[in-house]
Structure formats: structure tokens, C-alpha cells
Amino acid sequence: xxxxxYAQHVWTHLQKDLRLEWRARDSINGMLFFALLVVVVFAxxxxxxxxxxxxxxxxxxxxxxxxxxxAVTALNQSWAREQRNHVLEAxxxxxxxxxxxxxxxxxxxxxxxxxxxxxxxxVFVVFYNLHPLGNAWLLLLILPLGTWALVINGTFFAALxxxxxxxxxxxxxxxxxxxxxxxxxxxxxxxxxxTNEFTPNLWMKVLTAYDIVxxxxxxxxxxxxxxxE
Amino acid sequence: xxxxxxxxxxxTFAALGMGFYQAATAPREATMGDLYRVFFYHFPHTxxxxxWPYVNCxxxxxxxxxxxxxxxxxxxxxALAVASAEVTVxxxxxxxxxxxxxxxxxxxxxxxxxxxxxxxxxxxxxxxxYLIVRRFSAGGQTALIAAVLAxxxxxxxxxxYESIRWWRTQHPAPVFGGGEDAGIDPSMWPAVxxxxxxxxxxxxxxxxxxxxxERRKQRYQAATALDFLNSGxxxxxxx
Numbered sequence: 155x156x157x158x159x160y161a162q163h164v165w166t167h168l169q170k171d172l173r174l175e176w177r178a179r180d181s182i183n184g185m186l187f188f189a190l191l192v193v194v195v196f197a198x199x200x201x202x203x204x205x206x207x208x209x210x211x212x213x214x215x216x217x218x219x220x221x222x223x224x225a226v227t228a229l230n231q232s233w234a235r236e237q238r239n240h241v242l243e244a245x246x247x248x249x250x251x252x253x254x255x256x257x258x259x260x261x262x263x264x265x266x267x268x269x270x271x272x273x274x275x276x277v278f279v280v281f282y283n284l285h286p287l288g289n290a291w292l293l294l295l296i297l298p299l300g301t302w303a304l305v306i307n308g309t310f311f312a313a314l315x316x317x318x319x320x321x322x323x324x325x326x327x328x329x330x331x332x333x334x335x336x337x338x339x340x341x342x343x344x345x346x347x348x349t350n351e352f353t354p355n356l357w358m359k360v361l362t363a364y365d366i367v368x369x370x371x372x373x374x375x376x377x378x379x380x381x382x383e
Numbered sequence: 384x385x386x387x388x389x390x391x392x393x394x395t396f397a398a399l400g401m402g403f404y405q406a407a408t409a410p411r412e413a414t415m416g417d418l419y420r421v422f423f424y425h426f427p428h429t430x431x432x433x434x435w436p437y438v439n440c441x442x443x444x445x446x447x448x449x450x451x452x453x454x455x456x457x458x459x460x461x462a463l464a465v466a467s468a469e470v471t472v473x474x475x476x477x478x479x480x481x482x483x484x485x486x487x488x489x490x491x492x493x494x495x496x497x498x499x500x501x502x503x504x505x506x507x508x509x510x511x512x513y514l515i516v517r518r519f520s521a522g523g524q525t526a527l528i529a530a531v532l533a534x535x536x537x538x539x540x541x542x543x544y545e546s547i548r549w550w551r552t553q554h555p556a557p558v559f560g561g562g563e564d565a566g567i568d569p570s571m572w573p574a575v576x577x578x579x580x581x582x583x584x585x586x587x588x589x590x591x592x593x594x595x596x597e598r599r600k601q602r603y604q605a606a607t608a609l610d611f612l613n614s615g616x617x618x619x620x621x622x
Binding site for chain 1: 447505508509512515516519520524527528531532534535536538539542543545546547549550
């Protein structure tokens with residue numbers, strides 16, 4: 155039998171998810187349009203042009219709320235792919251560690267949401283007349299850390315709800331309360347970039363700690379979830 | 384053991400009565416007057432609503448451990464997890480409500496997005512979402528999904544607590560262990576202790592009752608499922 159390392163298993167799962175998305179491009183297109191709609195809806199709620207100071211204060215939060223809503227729509231679909239043709243049953247029987255399936259999918263979701271961010275962030279800047287007063291390069295750290303915090307738990311809870319009624323509704327109900335400290339941290343860090351009113355070091359540390367703790371918990375508990383019957 | 388339940392109930396009511404008497408007769412507070420008396424209910428409920436999640440977390444770990452080993456004990460652990468989660472939500476709701484009553488009178492507002500209030504609201508939200516998940520998940524999966532979620536919630540509580548504490552603070556500094564100016568007049572101690580004790584007994588009582596009800600429900604469901612299987616065999620043979 156061919157021996158594969160843990161990383162190779164993860165890579166194989168990741169490749170499979172990327173290939174599926176490349177063929178259909180459902181998740182990214184759906185998320186992108188959804189997030190754009192959220193940007194427009196927020197612009198209905200207040201006038202971003204008239205109050206630049208307020209806009210700068212709250213845009214960080216709006217960006218992440220938009221991304222969170224968009225990510226939930228895609229995360230719900232990410233396991234549905236595995237249910238077609240009983241692929242998930244086959245995955246259960248596969249000799250590869252269960253957590254590699256999970257990590258591959260979480261990494262794929264990270265890439266999808268990051269792709270949306272790369273397109274959405276300039277749109278935000280243009281539509282809301284933003285110009286960051288803080289160190290904008292920090293976004294290169296804040297965005298991946300924050301996205302991973304949403305995606306790791308989101309992928310896990312989407313799998314948790316696979317066999318429940320109201321699967322679509324369950325994910326936000328579970329994900330939002332648990333993600334609240336991470337949302338606070340990523341919003342505060344992004345607000346720093348826009349306003350330069352305080353230092354973001356503390357929030358970067360909270361995000362990093364949150365990522366490490368929940369990645370560990372997800373990897374440890376995923377096998378239990380996958381084999382639940 | 385038949386007498387234990389009624390005896391505990393009687394003792395609990397006696398302690399609650401004593402707590403009420405102590406709270407009503409404790410000396411008036413220097414600046415807040417009689418308003419502060421809500422503290423004697425607010426404090427026990429909030430402090431105890433931080434205790435029940437530990438029971439819930441412990442029961443959830445026990446369920447995951449016992450699941451493949453001893454089904455009967457695993458079911459008992461699951462029943463304890465439900466009971467303690469429900470009582471967490473109940474106590475946290477009362478803690479929030481009494482806090483808001485006090486806030487309206489003392490601060491002039493029902494709610495402030497202060498560190499302690501926000502953390503506490505998040506604790507409440509986490510365990511409400513736990514109960515909703517239990518309701519939504521399909522029959523055989525409920526216990527497992529809930530146990531995993533309970534562990535996530537238990538991990539989340541300290542992270543929430545710390546990150547929001549760094550964020551902002553308006554709630555009065557902790558009355559107990561909050562520095563030099565903290566603490567209460569010795570004449571108020573009996574009222575605090577009686578109420579904490581009484582509400583602890585009350586919480587244990589309702590957890591116990593909910594546990595027994597949940598166990599009966601599990602047995603009833605198992606019996607119904609068995610009946611169904613037996614009748615199913617007959618129809619298969621008949622066909």
C-alpha cells in the first residue's frame with residue numbers, strides 16, 4: 155500500500171476541493187455577490203459620504219459582518235458536496251486520518267473567502283471613501299488570521315449540523331456566539347488600520363490565540379463528528 | 384431515599400425564606416439606600432450561573448468518554464448536561480434581569496455595552512444556542528452534537544471573558560476580590576451567604592428534577608423504539 159504522510163493527505167483533500175470549486179465556481183461567485191449586496195445595504199442604512207469620521211470608525215465592523223454573512227452561505231454548501239453520491243460514507247471508510255479531510259476543506263474555504271476579500275476590500279475603499287490612517291500593511295496579517303478564525307469553526311459546525319434538521323439555519327446560530335471574541339478582535343484590529351487611534355497588538359494576540367485554540371479543538375474532535383451515528 | 388427529595392425541598396424553602404428575611408432586614412446601604420437589596424438576588428444568580436456551565440462541561444466530557452463504553456452511564460451524563468445547561472440559562476436570565484432593573488435605577492439606563500455585561504450576555508447566548516441545537520438535531524445525534532458544542536462553548540467562555548475585559552469597563556469593580564475599596568460591611572454578610580446558599584440549593588434541586596425527568600424521557604424513548612422494532616419484525620414475517 156502506498157504510504158502517504160499527513161501533509162500529503164491534507165494536500166490531496168485540498169486539491170479535490172479546489173478542483174471542484176474551479177469547475178463550478180459556485181461558492182466564490184455566490185459569496186462575492188452576497189457581500190457586495192451587504193455593502194450596498196449598509197450604504198442605505200447610513201450615508202457613508204456625509205460622515206467620513208463615523209464611516210471610518212464603523213467600516214471595519216461592516217466589512218467583517220459582510221464577510222461573516224457571505225462565508226456562512228458558502229460554508230453551508232461546502233459539506234453538501236460530500237453528501238452527493240454518498241461520498242461522505244466513502245470518506246468515513248477511507249484509511250486517511252479524518253482530520254485531514256477537515257483541514258483540507260477548511261484550507262479550501264480559507265482560500266475562497268480570501269479571494270472574496272481581495273476583491274471586496276478595494277470595493278469597500280471606493281464605495282465608502284476610505285483612506286486608512288494606520289498601517290495598512292497589517293491587513294496582510296489581520297485578514298488571514300480573522301478569516302481563519304471564521305472558517306475553522308464554520309467548517310466544523312457545518313459538519314456538525316450535517317444530519318440535523320434546519321441545517322442551513324443551525325450554522326449561524328452556533329457559529330455567531332462562539333465567534334464573538336474573534337469578531338471583536340478582527341473588527342478592533344481593522345478599525346485601528348482605518349483610524350490609527352490605538353494599537354492593535356492586543357487584538358492580534360487574541361486572534362492568534364483564538365485560532366490556535368480552536369484549530370486544536372476542531373482537529374481533535376472532528377473524527378468523533380465524522381463517525382457519529 | 385424516598386424522603387430525600389421532599390426533605391431537600393423543605394430545607395431549600397426554609398433557606399430561601401431565611402435569605403429573604405436577611406435581605407429585607409440588612410442595614411440600608413449608605414449611598415444607594417434600599418435599591419442595593421437587589422444585589423442579594425443578583426449576586427447569587429450571576430455567581431452560580433458561572434458554576435453550572437462547569438457541570439455541563441464535565442457531563443459533556445463524561446458523555447464523550449462513556450459513549451462507546453457504557454451506554455447507560457453515557458445517557459445519564461447526557462441528561463445531566465441538558466439539566467445543567469437549562470439551569471445555566473435560567474440563572475443567567477435572572478442575573479441579566481435583576482442587573483437591568485438595578486442599572487435602570489442606578490445608572491438611568493437598562494443596558495450598557497460594558498465588559499461584564501457583554502461577557503455575561505455572551506454566556507447566555509452560548510447556552511441558549513446550545514439548547515436550540517439540541518432541539519434542531521436529529522434523534523440519535525443530539526447527545527453527541529450537543530456534547531461537542533458544549534466543549535466549544537466551555538473553551539469560548541474564558542476567551543470571551545478576557546478579550547472583553549480588555550475592551551471596556553463600566554460595571555462596578557467586583558464587590559468581592561476587587562481591590563482595597565471592595566468588600567461589604569460585615570453586617571451584610573449573613574444576607575449574602577444565606578442567599579448564595581439558598582439559591583445554590585434551589586439550583587441543585589431543579590437540576591435534580593430535570594435530570595430525573597430527562598432520564599425517564601430517555602427510557603420512554605428506548606422502550607418506544609424497542610416496541611417499534613418488535614412490531615416491525617412481525618410485519619416483516621407477515622409479509
